[in-house]
Amino acid sequence: xxxxxxxxxxxxxxxxxxxxAELMEVDAVFKACMNWNYGNRDSRVWSLYEKNKVSQxxxxxxxxxxxxxxxxxxxxxxxxxxxxxxxxxxxxxxxxHMLTDFRWEYQAWMCSQFLHGEQGALVTTARLxxxxxxxxxxxxxxxxxxxxxxxxxxxxxxxDEKLGVVYPINPGLKTLLQDLLSESRWDIxxxxxxxxxxxxxxxxxxxxxxxxxxxxxxxxTRMVAQDEARxxxxxxxxxxxxxxxxxxxxxxxxxxxxxxAIRLMSRRFMLREIWERMDLDVDRGLLFARHNPMMAAxxxxxxxxxxxxxxxxxxxxxxxxxxxxxENLVRSEEMQLR
Numbered sequence: 001x002x003x004x005x006x007x008x009x010x011x012x013x014x015x016x017x018x019x020x021a022e023l024m025e026v027d028a029v030f031k032a033c034m035n036w037n038y039g040n041r042d043s044r045v046w047s048l049y050e051k052n053k054v055s056q057x058x059x060x061x062x063x064x065x066x067x068x069x070x071x072x073x074x075x076x077x078x079x080x081x082x083x084x085x086x087x088x089x090x091x092x093x094x095x096x097h098m099l100t101d102f103r104w105e106y107q108a109w110m111c112s113q114f115l116h117g118e119q120g121a122l123v124t125t126a127r128l129x130x131x132x133x134x135x136x137x138x139x140x141x142x143x144x145x146x147x148x149x150x151x152x153x154x155x156x157x158x159x160d161e162k163l164g165v166v167y168p169i170n171p172g173l174k175t176l177l178q179d180l181l182s183e184s185r186w187d188i189x190x191x192x193x194x195x196x197x198x199x200x201x202x203x204x205x206x207x208x209x210x211x212x213x214x215x216x217x218x219x220x221t222r223m224v225a226q227d228e229a230r231x232x233x234x235x236x237x238x239x240x241x242x243x244x245x246x247x248x249x250x251x252x253x254x255x256x257x258x259x260x261a262i263r264l265m266s267r268r269f270m271l272r273e274i275w276e277r278m279d280l281d282v283d284r285g286l287l288f289a290r291h292n293p294m295m296a297a298x299x300x301x302x303x304x305x306x307x308x309x310x311x312x313x314x315x316x317x318x319x320x321x322x323x324x325x326x327e328n329l330v331r332s333e334e335m336q337l338r
Contacts, residue, residue, distance in 0.1 A: 022168070024174065024177075024178070026178050026181040026182050027182065028181055028182050028183075028184070029184060030127070030130070030131055030183075030184040030186075031131060031184070032130040032131060033130070033131065033132075033133055035133060035134060035135045035138070037135065038135050039134065039135050039136050041136070043136045043237075044233075044237040045134075045136040045137055045139075045140050045234060045237050045238065046136045046139070046140070048140055048230055048233055048234050048237065049136070049139050049140040049143055051230060052140065052143040052144070052147070052230060053143065055226070055227070055230070056146070056147075056150075057150070057223055058150075059150050059151075059153045059154040059157065059220075060153075062223070063154065063216065063219050063220060063223070064215070064216065064219065065157070065161075065162075065216060067214060067215055067216050069162040069163065069214050069216065071104055071108070071162075071163050071164055071165055072100070072101065072104050074100060075100055075103060075213055076213070082210070082211040082213075083103045083106070083107065083211050083212060083213055084102060084103045084106045085294065086292055086294035086295050086298070087099065087102055087103075091288065091292070092288065093275070093280055093281055093284045093285045093288050094278075094280065098278065098280075101278065102274070102278065104165075105165075105274050105277060105278060106271070106274060107163070107212055107213075107217070108159070108163050108165040108166070108167060109167045109271070109273060109274050110204070110208060110212075111155060111158060111159050111163065111217065112159060112166050112167035112168075112169075113167070113169070113170055113173065113268075114151075114155050114201070114204075114205070114208075114221075114224075115152065115155035115156055115159055116169040116170075116173060116174075117173060117197055117201055118148055118151040118152045118155060118224075119148075119152050120173070120177040120180070120193070120197065121144075121148045121151070121193055121197065121198065121231075122145060122148035122149055122151075122152055123177075123181065124177070124180050124181065124189055124192070124193045125141050125144045125145050125148055125193065126141075126145050127181070127186075127189060128141040128186060128189060128190070129141045129142050129145065131184075131186040131189070132186050132238070133186075137234075137238050140234050141234075144230075144231055144234065147227045147231070150227075151224050151227070154220045154223075154224070155220065155224075158216060158217060158220060162214075162216060162217075167273050167274075167277075168273070170268045170273065172264035172265060172267050172268040173197075173264070173265075173268055175264055176192060176196070176197070176261055176264045176265065179192065179257075179260070179261075180192045180193060185253075187238075187239060187242060187254070188253075188254065188257050190235045190238055190239050191235075191239070191254060191257060191258060191261075191315075192257070192261055193235075194231055194232060194234060194235025194236075194238075194239075195232070195235055195236075195239075195306060195309050195310070195313075196258070196261045196262070196265060196306060197265075198228050198231050198232050198235070199232060199303075199305040199306040199309055200265060200302050200303070200305070200306065201228055202225055202228040202229060202232060202305060203301060203302045203304065203305055204302060205221040205222075205224055205225040205228065206221070206222075206225050207298075207301070208221045209221040209222040209225065232305070232309065235309075236309055236312060236313070239313050240312070240313065242313075243313060243314050243315060244314065254315065255315070255317050255319060255320065258310070258315060258320055259319060259320065259323055262303075262306075262320070262323055262324065262327065262329070263323070263327070266299065266303075266327040266329055269289065269295070269298070269299055269302070270285075270286050270289045270290065271285060271286075271289050272285070272286060290328075296328050299328070299329055300328070300329055300330055300331070303324065303329040303330060304330075307324065307330060307335075321335050
């Protein structure tokens, strides 16, 4: 089990400044644009902006931080049954006496990945403010940047002050963020962040809000999920109808990007980092994560939102369908391959 740092080091264990040594820098060339046509403010995106203005919450005051969280403490029977229930069984790579330790590590890993993903959303959405052509989208993206900063604040405070345990960014998520930050085409940034990353996050957050044990993280995940629903709607509204008239070469570029993004994200949920940190059999853990029916069902549930959005945007191509089936992210009978 990972130990909580002593009191002397806890203050600097995890802050945004303390990870400067692992700073990720991405070189990028893109066009920033300004639009002097300020619109008529009756678009779907502007309506989302109005909703955003009245839906703000304060991570410092609207979350009850007073609950005492002891990383590694015994879990109640109810919480233990909900959290990472997939590791209970004869084929589990986690010995029975390590189940509590694994559940805490799993919660720390999930919260760390939420945190890293929110910082990725913060930076990529800030990029959209510069690069999208219409003023409504710029205005909404700016309001989303504030949302993402608040999400980073909430998850960082929870990981730092309540768990005291952090995991590095998953390699698949890191690669996808590098791709997005080096991307000059704003619509691909939408596809990667608002569709793929946010699409996965909203379901994962909703599941976490009902399965994590302590009231603080349940409150954080519930409130963040409400924001993410608007962010996804922003992406769908901005991209709606965009791909109907593009060239075949442009469409293939977007399809290739989606194929790579799906591959990266599907392998994000193999839990390699946990198997390694707990000194469990990594190969056995990866095999279990890929083939365990409950974990497969979890990944399929996560990707349902992405599939729904891609179908709306006309981007659920045969190649994308084939990859989703090959990665066991959807049952073939549900995909209706034609």
